[in-house]
Amino acid sequence: MRIAPSILAADFANLESEIKDVEASDIDLLHIDVMDGHFVPNITMGSNVVGALRPLTDCELDVHLMIENPDQYISDFADAGADMISVHVETCPHLHRTIQLIKEKNIKAGVALNPATPIEIIEPIIQDLDFILIMTVNPGFGGQVFIESMLGKIRKAKSLIDERGLEIAIEVDGGINEDTLGLCRKAGAELFVAGSSIFGQSNRSIAIDKLRGV
Ligand SMILES: O=C(CO)[C@@H](O)[C@H](O)COP(=O)(O)O
Numbered sequence: 676m677r678i679a680p681s682i683l684a685a686d687f688a689n690l691e692s693e694i695k696d697v698e699a700s701d702i703d704l705l706h707i708d709v710m711d712g713h714f715v716p717n718i719t720m721g722s723n724v725v726g727a728l729r730p731l732t733d734c735e736l737d738v739h740l741m742i743e744n745p746d747q748y749i750s751d752f753a754d755a756g757a758d759m760i761s762v763h764v765e766t767c768p769h770l771h772r773t774i775q776l777i778k779e780k781n782i783k784a785g786v787a788l789n790p791a792t793p794i795e796i797i798e799p800i801i802q803d804l805d806f807i808l809i810m811t812v813n814p815g816f817g818g819q820v821f822i823e824s825m826l827g828k829i830r831k832a833k834s835l836i837d838e839r840g841l842e843i844a845i846e847v848d849g850g851i852n853e854d855t856l857g858l859c860r861k862a863g864a865e866l867f868v869a870g871s872s873i874f875g876q877s878n879r880s881i882a883i884d885k886l887r888g889v
């Protein structure tokens with residue numbers, strides 16, 4: 676299992692030390708939530724933040740785009756140093772093209788799905804994906820409560836992947852804590868985004884150990 680701390684819950688005035696703090700716990704991925712105030716009712720950060728963080732860390736930068744018209748910004752985020760980019764299927768009328776745009780940048784391509792979006796929507800292009808991001812809360816804010824009915828969607832995603840013999844990671848995002856992580860893992864997820872259950876805690880190394888079940 677891989678844990679991706681979401682910097683949305685970090686102290687923005689001290690991002691460098693916040694990142695060093697979680698890196699001390701052998702974290703190999705950082706999750707960056709990009710929100711535009713249109714697709715979701717919140718505004719966060721752009722590719723300039725990804726570019727500023729890139730030289731500060733060896734972690735893979737996992738950029739979660741919660742923005743309308745993502746095609747227009749993929750190049751900026753990739754050039755700024757993203758290693759993985761996920762786009763929301765709800766924002767992509769030409770999803771196949773959008774995925775190819777990400778892959779042309781030689782980085783991992785993922786599709787994110789809102790809780791109300793059925794997993795079957797990605798079936799026609801599943802073989803082109805490196806990962807699937809299943810939202811376990813409605814996107815827009817950290818600190819929300821995990822939606823338990825998403826476990827069924829994770830199981831369905833796992834079956835779609837396994838039936839085809841594909842190597843695609845299932846990432847879950849929203850309300851992941853020491854109770855919900857195990858449920859998602861059992862259902863088939865392997866990449867766990869965690870904001871408040873890591874950066875919201877005073878001792879991040881204890882928080883990460885708890886998530887790992889140590
Ligand atoms: O994409 C999002 C929210 O839209 C997430 O990545 C949050 O940042 C997760 O925060 P927690 O639910 O773990 O506090």
Ligand SMILES: [Fe+2]
Pocket residue numbers: 681706707708739848868
């Ligand atoms: Fe996210």
